[in-house]
Amino acid sequence: MQLGNEEGGKTAAKVPRTNEESATVATCAGRETVIMSRMRFRILFAVLCALGLQNAVGAGDGQYKFLNEIPIGGEGGWDILTVDSPAHRLYLSHATKVVVVDLEKNAVAGEITDTPGVHGFVAAPEAGLGFSTNGKENKVSVVDLKTLKTISKLDSGEGPDAVVYDPKRGEVYVFNHKGNSATVIDAKAAKVVATIALGGSPEFAAVDSGAGRVYINIEDKSEVEVIDAVKHEVTAHWPLAPGEEPSGIALDAAHHRLFTTCHNKMMEMVDTESGKVAGSVPIGTGVDGAAFDDASQLAFASCGDGTTTIAKEESPDKLTVVQTLQTARGARTITIDPATHRIYLPTAQFQPAPSPSPGASPGRPTIIPNTQKLLVYGPQ
Numbered sequence: 001m002q003l004g005n006e007e008g009g010k011t012a013a014k015v016p017r018t019n020e021e022s023a024t025v026a027t028c029a030g031r032e033t034v035i036m037s038r039m040r041f042r043i044l045f046a047v048l049c050a051l052g053l054q055n056a057v058g059a060g061d062g063q064y065k066f067l068n069e070i071p072i073g074g075e076g077g078w079d080i081l082t083v084d085s086p087a088h089r090l091y092l093s094h095a096t097k098v099v100v101v102d103l104e105k106n107a108v109a110g111e112i113t114d115t116p117g118v119h120g121f122v123a124a125p126e127a128g129l130g131f132s133t134n135g136k137e138n139k140v141s142v143v144d145l146k147t148l149k150t151i152s153k154l155d156s157g158e159g160p161d162a163v164v165y166d167p168k169r170g171e172v173y174v175f176n177h178k179g180n181s182a183t184v185i186d187a188k189a190a191k192v193v194a195t196i197a198l199g200g201s202p203e204f205a206a207v208d209s210g211a212g213r214v215y216i217n218i219e220d221k222s223e224v225e226v227i228d229a230v231k232h233e234v235t236a237h238w239p240l241a242p243g244e245e246p247s248g249i250a251l252d253a254a255h256h257r258l259f260t261t262c263h264n265k266m267m268e269m270v271d272t273e274s275g276k277v278a279g280s281v282p283i284g285t286g287v288d289g290a291a292f293d294d295a296s297q298l299a300f301a302s303c304g305d306g307t308t309t310i311a312k313e314e315s316p317d318k319l320t321v322v323q324t325l326q327t328a329r330g331a332r333t334i335t336i337d338p339a340t341h342r343i344y345l346p347t348a349q350f351q352p353a354p355s356p357s358p359g360a361s362p363g364r365p366t367i368i369p370n371t372q373k374l375l376v377y378g379p380q
Contacts (some may be wrong), residue, residue: 080120133160248290
């Protein structure tokens with residue numbers, strides 16, 4: 001068969017190739033195909049390397065950024081905040097009430113009143129109830145989560161402060177800072193079932209439901225105490241040296257690690273099997289809170305100096321600072337939503353403290369009314 005090729009109005013006939021020539025052409029064509037395939041592979045490999053490098057730089061160069069702020073308003077200070085992730089709610093203690101924030105709308109959805117000197121609030125979804133620690137009356141409010149109305153009040157020890165919920169056993173632990181004790185409440189029955197004597201002033205706590213333990217920072221003893229959640233008794237005392245005056249605490253249950261934030265500007269990683277300090281990193285001044293994200297293996301230490309230290313649990317024995325997040329003065333407490341990985345920190349605007357009289361210690365700055373807000377940060 002002849003293939004036509006118009007040139008000058010004429011059709012030129014192609015001379016058939018010999019078998020040897022055809023083989024040579026096929027070999028050349030095959031080589032060309034191999035060369036082109038190799039070039040495409042090299043280009044693709046280069047692109048993937050570039051993307052990998054870009055992701056690596058992005059992961060190490062400031063993983064969290066400011067997203068927005070949620071106005072809270074009102075007067076007075078604040079303390080502990082907690083998230084009920086399935087309900088998309090955040091609970092913030094605020095002077096004499098608990099502010100309820102809708103995390104889908106990023107707006108205040110309601111409030112729980114008559115909680116004088118409130119320090120913390122925790123939801124017990126299985127019971128449909130919430131529990132607030134009212135420091136000025138040494139009581140715990142039992143609240144209907146649907147209506148946000150107080151159903152009853154229970155007596156606690158002196159100075160109820162931090163509060164946690166053990167969903168496996170359906171129990172609420174209230175830690176009495178001045179009373180050096182823990183009050184245990186059956187959430188569904190809404191009644192006190194035990195009082196546990198502690199070795200000092202408790203601060204924040206973390207629940208390990210799988211291990212049947214509750215870990216609590218003892219601030220004035222610079223140690224962590226371990227509570228057996230079945231027996232309702234203290235079973236261990238773990239010194240935190242060189243850490244001093246621990247406040248915030250968070251748990252990596254899967255890897256048996258606690259993260260406790262101390263006032264001598266360090267966050268310590270504690271082995272919950274041996275009770276030994278496995279690592280530490282420096283943090284800012286005026287720390288109060290701590291949080292941990294299981295998905296990213298990041299631990300957070302929120303400090304009143306306007307910084308939040310973010311550290312990566314590289315391994316069970318290696319903790320590394322990956323970011324010093326600039327927040328705002330006074331943003332010393334923190335909570336995390338495990339579903340979105342966002343962190344929330346409350347703060348406000350302050351008026352300068354008045355000049356002290358000669359020989360007197362400096363006073364505290366005062367909060368400007370209606371300036372309280374929640375700062376929201378998330379992964380880039």
